Amino acid sequence: MDVIIKKKTWTPAKLLLLGVLLLVVAAVGAGLLSSAGPARLNVDPERLTISSVTRGPFQEFVPVDGVVMPIKTIYLDAPEGGTVQRILVEDGAALTAGQPIIQLANTDLQLEMVNRETAVFDLMNNLRNTRNLLQQNRIQQLNQQAEIESQLREAKRVFDLNQNLYEQKVIARQEYQQAKNTYDYQLRRRQLSRQARRQDSLAMRGQINQMQQSVERMQSNLSLMRRKLDDLTIRAPAAGRITSLNAEIGELKNRGQRIGQLDMLTGLKVRATLDQYYISRIFPGQKGEITVNDKRYELSVKKIFTQVTKGVQVDLEFTSAPPPDLRRGQTVAVRLALSDQTVAVRVPRGGFNQKTGGNWIFKVSENGTKAYKTDIRLGRQNPDYFEVLEGLKPGDRVVTSSYEGYENMGELELRAKPQ
Incomplete structure (x- = not known):
C-alpha cells in the first residue's frame, strides 16, 4: 500500500532565496536612509x-583711486590778443606774484594808444588856451569896469556940483538936468557891466568845468588803454608753479585763449571718482585716508562735483600736513569712510x-x-x-x-x- 508523503513548505532553497531578498532589501533601505540625509x-x-x-x-568704506592735485589751480588766459614776442619763463618754473610770463605784441593797440594820447594832449591844449582867453577877457572886463567906475565918479562930482549951483539959482535947469542924466547913465552902465561880468564868470566856469571833465574822462580812458597795453605782458597773478605752458614765439594768441595754468604751492588735494551707486552717501566733510610709507594721513571731502558722467567726482583735502613725498599727478589709494567706526x-x-x-x-x-x-x-x-x-x-x-x-x-x- 502506498504512503502519502507531505510536501515541505520551507525548503532549504526557499530559505536561501528569502535570505538573499532580505539582504537586498536591507541594502536598499540603508541606501535610501543615507540619501535622505545631507x-x-x-x-x-x-x-x-x-x-x-x-x-x-x-x-564701512569704499576704496577708490585718487589723483594728487594742487590745492588750487589758476588758469592763465590771454586778456588781450597779440603775437607772442617773448617767452620769459619755462614750463614747470616756480613763479612769484606779478612775475612776467609771456610778452605779446599788438600794433593795433599801440596805434590806438598813440591816437588817444594825442587826443588827450589836444584837449588839454584847448583847455589851456580857453583858460588864457577867458583870463584875457576877464582882464579886459576889469579894465572896462575901472573905466566905468572912474566915469561914474566924475559924473557924480559934476552932478553934485551942479545940484548945489542949481539950488542957488546960479546955473540953468538945462545944465543941471544934463549933469543928472549923465550921472544916471553912468550908474546904469556900471550895473549892466557888473551883470555882464557876473554872467561871463559863470559861463567861463561852466565851460572850464566841462572841458576839465572831458579831460578827466579821456585821461581815464587813457589809463584803461594803458592797462590793456600792460595786459600784453601776461604775469603770474599769485605765487605758484607754471604748468601746461602753451606758447611759441611768433604764435598769434586770441583774446581769452588759454596759455597755461598756475598751480598754487600752498597745499595738495586728492581728486577721486566714485561709482554712481554711492552718490547718495557722499557729503562734504566725509572722512577718508591714504597710506604713504606705512603712515596714515586723514582727508576730508571738500567739494562734490554736481555733474555726473562716468562717476561722482570729489575733492578731498588733507586735515593736516600732506606727505612730503607726494607729487602732483601721483595716484594714491583712498579709503573713503561711509560710516562711523x-x-x-x-x-x-x-x-x-x-x-x-x-x-x-x-x-x-x-x-x-x-x-x-x-x-x-x-x-x-x-x-x-x-x-x-x-x-x-x-x-x-x-x-x-x-x-x-x-x-x-x-x-x-x-x-x-x-x-
Missing part, C-alpha cells in the same frame, strides 16, 4: 580657506558670498574634521570684512573661500589626501 563631500582642507569669526572695530562681529571677505548670497556658510566643527552648512545673516561690508548679524559668534571658524562645486553640499568632510 549630501557629504570629502574635501582636502588645504584647498580651502578657513577663517575665524572675530569681534572688533568695523567701518563701530564694534561688530565680523568675518573676513571671501568668495563664499558669490554662491550663498550671504545667507549661509560652512561652519567648521570644533574638532576640525567637518564643516556644516549654517544659516547666517550678513549686514554691512567693506573690502576686508562682512558684518555678521546672526548665525555666528566670535571664535567660530568658517570656510570663506569659493564654494564652486560645493554649493549643493550640506556637509564637508575635511580629510587630507594620503601622500
